[in-house]
Ligand code: RIB
């Protein structure tokens with residue numbers, strides 16, 4: 001079966017890194033480009049991190065990397081070093097990039113791929129939606145032709161992870177998120193309600209990487225150590241939510257997640273509810289899908305590809 005073309009937009013942080021490994025090791029898809037957006041870390045750090053993950057994946061295919069938005073559409077950038085480490089990849093410090101990232105804008109690249117592949121393309125957005133919103137503003141017709149846009153973001157019936165009600169990606173750039181969820185794209189939103197159904201414990205990690213060469217084991221431990229310590233503080237156990245790999249699994253194998261179709265809006269006012277996602281009534285045909293559950297059997301099969 002011909003692999004489906006995919007573009008990954010990422011604020012390459014710890015869980016993004018695992019999602020990118022999963023994508024590069026999945027024969028169902030072909031990663032045509034990776035675009036970066038500020039979020040977990042500064043955008044230049046995210047770009048450097050993407051190169052490090054592509055190198056670690058060890059695949060012969062090395063997709064082009066295009067650096068994107070350094071800040072949200074309107075609000076100042078907020079990063080998450082306390083979660084993902086000072087550089088965004090835990091305690092890993094990637095070497096400086098040998099190949100400069102493509103200098104074209106990420107939005108231009110995403111819109112160009114949308115025009116090239118149309119409904120065959122899947123866009124997987126793992127960070128704040130700044131680049132995606134800019135691509136919609138550049139060429140909404142092309143973006144509406146994209147087969148699927150999968151966005152990890154939002155929180156509906158669970159508390160937020162960034163303040164009481166907001167999920168981090170939609171908190172960082174609520175204006176971009178509200179543009180994307182109301183633009184009539186073929187969008188699937190994968191919220192905390194679903195991604196928090198999948199948790200990796202330190203013991204799971206150690207078992208998953210036990211048979212790997214020491215260098216690879218150490219890579220995963222250094223990537224995830226600090227992220228798990230953060231969850232030990234917030235969740236009471238040394239563990240990790242795999243937000244982005246869960247969203248990536250849906251892009252690789254549609255149907256891994258159960259979904260409902262419903263209108264949503266994002267609070268853009270920079271107050272206590274900034275970034276909150278709420279159910280709303282949108283004009284016919286404008287409502288995205290929102291994931292509601294995980295097929296854990298399918299997830300387990302796919303996720304094994306990460307730990308190589
Ligand atoms: O809220 C979780 C999301 O925010 C994940 O994508 C994580 O990488 C951060 O970007």
Ligand code: CA
Nearest residue numbers: 011016126127
């Ligand atoms: Ca992310």
